[in-house]
Amino acid sequence: MSPSPEQVIESQRQDWNRVAGGWEKWDRFFDEQMIGIDLALQMLDAARRKATLLKLSNLTFQTGDVTSLPFEQASFDAVTTRFCLMFLPEIQKAVTEIARVLKPNAWLASAVWSTPDKNPYLKIPIDIIKQFIEIPPPDPTAPGIFRLAKPGDLAGMLQPAGLVDISEQEFLGDVQFSVAEEYFSSLMDIAAPIQNLWTKLSPTQQTEARERIIQTAGQYRKGAVIALPIAVRMVAGRKPG
Numbered sequence: 001m002s003p004s005p006e007q008v009i010e011s012q013r014q015d016w017n018r019v020a021g022g023w024e025k026w027d028r029f030f031d032e033q034m035i036g037i038d039l040a041l042q043m044l045d046a047a048r049r050k051a052t053l054l055k056l057s058n059l060t061f062q063t064g065d066v067t068s069l070p071f072e073q074a075s076f077d078a079v080t081t082r083f084c085l086m087f088l089p090e091i092q093k094a095v096t097e098i099a100r101v102l103k104p105n106a107w108l109a110s111a112v113w114s115t116p117d118k119n120p121y122l123k124i125p126i127d128i129i130k131q132f133i134e135i136p137p138p139d140p141t142a143p144g145i146f147r148l149a150k151p152g153d154l155a156g157m158l159q160p161a162g163l164v165d166i167s168e169q170e171f172l173g174d175v176q177f178s179v180a181e182e183y184f185s186s187l188m189d190i191a192a193p194i195q196n197l198w199t200k201l202s203p204t205q206q207t208e209a210r211e212r213i214i215q216t217a218g219q220y221r222k223g224a225v226i227a228l229p230i231a232v233r234m235v236a237g238r239k240p241g
Contacts, residue, residue, distance in 0.1 A: 008089040008143055009039065009065065015192035016040035022189025037064030066094040071101045078102075081110040085154065086147035092157050099161040105241040108163060111232050112148040114170050118231035120220065121175050122194075125187055128212045129197045132205045145193050154235045163237030171234060174227040180217040183226055184210060 003011070020042035036059065038044050044061045051059045064070050066081070067090050079098050088094050098108050116123045122145060129135065138144050148154040155168045177183040187194055201209060220228050 002142075003089075005089040012087055012143070013039040015196065017042040019190050019192045019195065020046045022186070025189055034059055036061040037066070037069070039063065039065060067097055069097050069101050073100055074103045076101050076103060077106050079106075079108045081108075083111060083113065085110055086112050086145065086149075087143045089143055091148070091154075092160065095154075095157050095163075096161040099163055099239055102239040104239055107236055107238050108158070109234065109236040110154060111234055112154055113145055114231035114233045115149045116146055118170075118172070118229065121228040121230045122191070124216050124228070125191070125194050125209075125213050126197065128209050128216065129194075129201065131212070132209060133197075133200050135197065149233065151233075154233070155237075158235065158237035161237075162239065164240050166235070166237040168233065168235045171232045172229065173232070174229050176225045176227050177217075178225060180214040180226050183217045183228060184213050187213075 016038065017040040020040060023043060023046050036044070036047055038047075038061075041063060044063065047059075047061050051057075051061075062070070066084065066088065079102060081098075085091050085094060095108070102108060113119055113122065116126070126135075138146070140147075151168065151170075155166050158166045175183075177186070188198070198206065198209075217226055217228060220226055
């Protein structure tokens with residue numbers, strides 16, 4: 001039996017609470033006036049500490065569920081989501097709720113991961129874990145890293161929510177580390193879905209898998225850094241005026 005949306009949300013809350021400290025350690029982004037929401041209190045605490053460290057006083061944070069936002073209709077000039085929507089059990093409901101809180105002519109911009117073959121940064125550990133345990137093929141409709149990876153997956157949900165001028169673009173880049181061991185540490189700190197798979201390995205398997213991940217990542221060395229390719233799908237839509 002598939003888990004209920006409530007069970008999925010609670011599982012996500014626990015996952016991201018667990019890696020909140022890692023995001024505080026590795027996240028390099030925070031800017032602009034905003035209200036940040038998250039299900040996980042520890043993720044919000046990490047964001048508050050980061051804002052304080054950067055002396056940013058124009059940010060506030062609160063607990064919230066994107067499928068039931070605690071804001072009035074037409075109250076935001078813009079909404080952004082970063083690597084969030086693909087983990088939700090009810091994506092269409094979330095997009096519709098975001099459209100509700102947007103002001104007329106305001107925009108939603110969302111970042112999701114593109115396909116696995118273009119994301120060695122994420123694919124390497126998954127492929128290596130598969131060498132030790134059987135991982136069932138993902139349900140294409142279930143929450144997961146690559147749930148919205150294909151062209152049109154997310155864009156097709158914006159129009160039913162009432163958004164127009166929908167655009168979609170894939171951006172290529174890389175995530176850089178000084179050594180491959182640093183890459184492995186970042187995975188264990190911030191990648192909750194990969195952590196969940198990692199716990200299924202025995203200690204001996206974890207030791208071997210770690211060495212294989214580090215060895216494979218070392219193949220992406222460019223000069224003085226390890227540069228692991230990523231591909232991000234950016235999807236945007238405007239609420240009509």
